[in-house]
Amino acid sequence: MTHEGEGVGRVAGYTLFVRGALPGDRVRAEVVSIGKSFGRARLAELLSPSADRISASCEIYDACGGCQLQHWSYEAQLRWKRQLVADNLARIGKLPVAGLAASGEPEGRPAIIVHPAIGMEEPWRYRNKAQIPIGYDRAGGLVGGFFEQGTHDIVDMDACLIQQEQNEETSRIVKGIARSLGYSAYDRETGRGLLRHVVVRHAEATGERMVVLVTNGRDLPRADELVALIRDGVPGVRSICQNVNVERSPVIFGDETRVLWGEDVIYDDIGDIRFAISARSFFQVNPVQTERLYSSAVAYAALTGEETVIDAYCGIGTITLFLARHARRVYGVEIVPEAIADARRNAALNGIRNAEFEVGDAGVVMPRWQAAGVSPDVIVVDPPRKGCDPVLLETMLQLRPERIVYVSCNPSTLARDLRVLEDGGYRTVEVQPVDMFPHTVHVECLILMVRNEM
Numbered sequence: 001m002t003h004e005g006e007g008v009g010r011v012a013g014y015t016l017f018v019r020g021a022l023p024g025d026r027v028r029a030e031v032v033s034i035g036k037s038f039g040r041a042r043l044a045e046l047l048s049p050s051a052d053r054i055s056a057s058c059e060i061y062d063a064c065g066g067c068q069l070q071h072w073s074y075e076a077q078l079r080w081k082r083q084l085v086a087d088n089l090a091r092i093g094k095l096p097v098a099g100l101a102a103s104g105e106p107e108g109r110p111a112i113i114v115h116p117a118i119g120m121e122e123p124w125r126y127r128n129k130a131q132i133p134i135g136y137d138r139a140g141g142l143v144g145g146f147f148e149q150g151t152h153d154i155v156d157m158d159a160c161l162i163q164q165e166q167n168e169e170t171s172r173i174v175k176g177i178a179r180s181l182g183y184s185a186y187d188r189e190t191g192r193g194l195l196r197h198v199v200v201r202h203a204e205a206t207g208e209r210m211v212v213l214v215t216n217g218r219d220l221p222r223a224d225e226l227v228a229l230i231r232d233g234v235p236g237v238r239s240i241c242q243n244v245n246v247e248r249s250p251v252i253f254g255d256e257t258r259v260l261w262g263e264d265v266i267y268d269d270i271g272d273i274r275f276a277i278s279a280r281s282f283f284q285v286n287p288v289q290t291e292r293l294y295s296s297a298v299a300y301a302a303l304t305g306e307e308t309v310i311d312a313y314c315g316i317g318t319i320t321l322f323l324a325r326h327a328r329r330v331y332g333v334e335i336v337p338e339a340i341a342d343a344r345r346n347a348a349l350n351g352i353r354n355a356e357f358e359v360g361d362a363g364v365v366m367p368r369w370q371a372a373g374v375s376p377d378v379i380v381v382d383p384p385r386k387g388c389d390p391v392l393l394e395t396m397l398q399l400r401p402e403r404i405v406y407v408s409c410n411p412s413t414l415a416r417d418l419r420v421l422e423d424g425g426y427r428t429v430e431v432q433p434v435d436m437f438p439h440t441v442h443v444e445c446l447i448l449m450v451r452n453e454m
C-alpha cells in the first residue's frame with residue numbers, strides 16, 4: 001500500500017499503483033498511465049478479495065476521497081499505520097527498527113521500538129471541525145460538500161460519518177441560510193462570487209459551536225439577517241465570524257477575521273484543561289485521541305518539576321500547558337498571532353503562570369531564546385506536515401536538551417528530521433503511533449529521543 005492508500009501490485013516485475021486495491025486482493029486492473037519505474041491503474045474487477053476487505057459504511061465513499069481506507073477493516077488500518085511509520089524510519093531515516101529485517105541494527109545501540117498504533121474504540125464521528133468548500137451544482141444551485149475526486153466540482157454533502165453530528169447539523173443549517181439570502185458561491189476559475197468556505201467547529205466538552213464564513217472580500221450583504229438566522233437556528237452557537245480571503249489560492253483562511261456576533265472563541269476541554277480556540281487557530285480534530293496523544297507526550301518528557309521546557313509549534317498552547325504543570329518553566333512558540341493570543345488566554349484561564357509564549361517562526365525565535373540564555377532540559381516539537389525547519393533542528397542540537405519529544409503528522413518528514421537529530425548526537429528510543437484520523441491514510445506519532453552520553 002502506498003502512503004496515499006493505493007494498492008501496490010506487480011505484473012511481470014512492473015509495479016502498478018492501483019486505487020481501491022488492498023494488500024491481499026487479486027484484481028484485474030486497467031492501466032491509466034505508465035512511467036519508467038511504476039504506473040497507475042484503476043481497479044476494474046476484484047478477482048479474490050483480501051480477508052481484511054469490508055464494505056465501506058459511507059454511501060459517498062467512492063466519490064468523496066476524504067477517507068481512503070473505509071474498505072479495509074479497522075484492525076488492518078492500524079497494523080498498516082504502524083508498519084508505514086516503521087518503514088519510513090528504516091527507508092528514509094536509515095534507522096534500526098526492532099523487528100524489521102530490512103533495517104540494519106548498528107552495534108552499540110538498541111533498535112527503535114515502534115509500538116502498535118493506539119486506535120479508537122468507536123472510530124467514527126470523531127472530527128470536531130468541518131471545512132466545507134462552497135460552489136454550484138450543475139443546475140446552478142449553491143452547494144457545499146467536497147471536491148469530487150480528481151475534479152474541481154463540488155458535490156453537496158449533508159452527511160459525513162467521520163464528522164461529529166453537530167457539525168453536520170450546523171453546516172446544513174448555514175448552507176440553507178446562505179441559499180435563502182441569495183449568496184453567490186465563489187468561482188475558483190474566475191475569482192468572482194462571495195462565499196468560499198463555511199468552517200464549523202464543535203467543542204465536545206462544552207457543546208459550544210463556531211461558524212466562520214470565509215468570503216471573497218469584506219462586503220457581506222444582509223449581515224444582520226445572516227447573524228440572526230444563524231444565532232436562532234444553530235443550537236449552541238457561541239461565535240459567528242467572517243474571514244476575508246481574496247487570494248486566488250486553495251488556502252482556506254485569509255489574514256483578516258472579524259466577529260459578526262458572540263465571542264471570538266469557543267471553549268473546549270482536553271483532560272482538565274480548558275482551551276479558548278479562535279477561528280484560525282490549530283486545534284487537534286479528534287478530541288478522544290488528542291487526550292491520549294498529549295498524555296503520552298507528557299510521559300515521554302519525564303518531568304520532575306525542575307525542568308525548563310520548550311514547546312515549538314505550540315498552537316494555542318495545548319501541549320505547553322500540559323507540560324507546564326510538571327515543569328519549572330515552559331516556553332511556547334507559534335507563527336499564528338491569534339493562536340498565541342489564545343495560548344496566553346489559556347494559561348491565565350487555567351491559572352498557569354510558568355508558561356511564556358512568543359509569536360514568530362520557530363526557526364527564528366529558538367535561536368533568539370538560545371542567545372538569551374534559555375537552556376531547555378526537554379524540547380517538544382509538533383511541526384506541520386513539512387516537518388521542522390533546518391535552522392530549528394540545528395538550534396536544538398546546539399541547545400543539547402536531555403530529551404526531545406517529537407510529535408509528527410507525517411512519517412516521511414519525521415524520518416528525515418530524526419536522521420538529522422541522530423547524526424547530531426541523539427538516539428531515537430521509541431515511537432508511539434496514535435490514530436487521530438481513522439479511515440484516512442494520515443498517521444500521527446509521538447517519538448522519544450534521548451541525548452547520547454559523550
Ligand SMILES: C[S@@+](CC[C@H](N)C(=O)[O-])C[C@H]1O[C@@H](n2cnc3c(N)ncnc32)[C@H](O)[C@@H]1O
Binds near residue numbers: 335383
Ligand atoms: C500540528 S500543529 C500543532 C499545534 C499544537 N502543538 C497542538 O497540538 O495543538 C502545528 C502548528 O505549527 C504552527 N506553525 C507552522 N509553521 C510554523 C513556524 N514556522 N513556526 C512556528 N509555528 C509554526 C501552525 O500554525 C500550527 O499551529
